[in-house]
Amino acid sequence: MGRKSTIRSALPITYRSPGSTRDGPRDRWWLEDESLIPVVRDLVRIAATRPLSPDADVEVLKENDRKVVLRLVLSPQNGTGAGFIAKVHYLEALRRRMGYRRLCFDEAAATITATGRGVPAPRIAGCGLLATPFGLVSAGMLLQEDLSGCTTVSDLIRSRGRDGKSCADLLERTTPLFISLFEAGCNHIDANCDNILLAGGGGAAYLIDFQHAQFFDRPSAEVLMLEAGVFARSLTLRGLVSEDELRAWLDGLLVAAGVAGGDDKERLARRFDHYRAVSLSRRVRRRVR
Ligand SMILES: Nc1ncnc2c1ncn2[C@@H]1O[C@H](COP(=O)(O)OP(=O)(O)O)[C@@H](O)[C@H]1O
Numbered sequence: 382m383g384r385k386s387t388i389r390s391a392l393p394i395t396y397r398s399p400g401s402t403r404d405g406p407r408d409r410w411w412l413e414d415e416s417l418i419p420v421v422r423d424l425v426r427i428a429a430t431r432p433l434s435p436d437a438d439v440e441v442l443k444e445n446d447r448k449v450v451l452r453l454v455l456s457p458q459n460g461t462g463a464g465f466i467a468k469v470h471y472l473e474a475l476r477r478r479m480g481y482r483r484l485c486f487d488e489a490a491a492t493i494t495a496t497g498r499g500v501p502a503p504r505i506a507g508c509g510l511l512a513t514p515f516g517l518v519s520a521g522m523l524l525q526e527d528l529s530g531c532t533t534v535s536d537l538i539r540s541r542g543r544d545g546k547s548c549a550d551l552l553e554r555t556t557p558l559f560i561s562l563f564e565a566g567c568n569h570i571d572a573n574c575d576n577i578l579l580a581g582g583g584g585a586a587y588l589i590d591f592q593h594a595q596f597f598d599r600p601s602a603e604v605l606m607l608e609a610g611v612f613a614r615s616l617t618l619r620g621l622v623s624e625d626e627l628r629a630w631l632d633g634l635l636v637a638a639g640v641a642g643g644d645d646k647e648r649l650a651r652r653f654d655h656y657r658a659v660s661l662s663r664r665v666r667r668r669v670r
């Protein structure tokens with residue numbers, strides 16, 4: 382299914398805020414259901430002013446000059462949005478405005494496709510565009526389920542200290558996620574330790590940030606080594622794991638994927654070493670098959 386039809390079938394409700402003043406911002410949304418309308422109205426009110434108002438009911442999870450990731454913590458008396466994470470891409474530069482479809486819809490469609498193929502990821506509740514009164518798109522927005530009991534692998538390893546046993550346990554908990562990507566024929570390209578979240582109480586691993594993900598019709602061990610290499614590289618660069626921990630984790634992953642037989646194991650381990658040794662551009666990672 383193409384991007385458009387994926388979004389149309391998962392997010393069938395289209396919505397624009399009524400009564401926006403002539404010189405105020407305009408918005409347009411594709412939503413899972415109508416109950417989200419008050420949530421996106423609040424989000425537009427919050428996101429339309431930059432810098433964000435200090436008393437906005439949000440927790441800023443990540444912010445740079447081009448995007449913010451927000452946890453909506455709107456209180457019941459004051460708003461509606463608890464339970465959602467919003468990602469807002471601001472499109473000031475003309476070149477970025479032209480790319481709004483990519484910024485806004487790619488992540489929504491790829492996350493929906495991945496979930497449909499069995500990859501654990503947050504539910505996409507909606508995506509939307511903000512435009513200036515002249516109709517120029519000024520922001521692309523994504524609204525997704527808040528995986529609120531979850532913590533990134535990087536934060537978990539950091540907060541547990543570096544005692545070998547718990548680190549190995551945490552790594553092992555990501556294995557089913559990598560297997561689900563393999564079986565889904567998904568090349569996420571950026572499965573780093575900030576994009577994998579683990580549920581509390583020893584629960585499942587989830588993946589976020591599917592903006593550049595690619596899909597194929599069959600599993601690829603080469604792609605699995607790319608994903609594993611990107612993950613390992615991110616952990617090593619942050620000084621979070623030892624070589625032995627990574628080796629043990631890789632061995633378990635190859636067995637779980639059923640690709641550890643014969644010469645394959647050595648060959649794939651070399652591919653893993655290749656992918657974790659170098660920083661590859663997005664373009665190159667997207668082409669791995
Ligand atoms: N659905 C979610 N549930 C909980 N936390 C999230 C969710 N989405 C993002 N986060 C948090 O926000 C951070 C940034 O989000 P991400 O989508 O990875 O943005 P970016 O594209 O800038 O990397 C993540 O590392 C994670 O800590």
Ligand SMILES: [Mg+2]
Nearest residue numbers: 575576589590
């Ligand atoms: Mg990320």
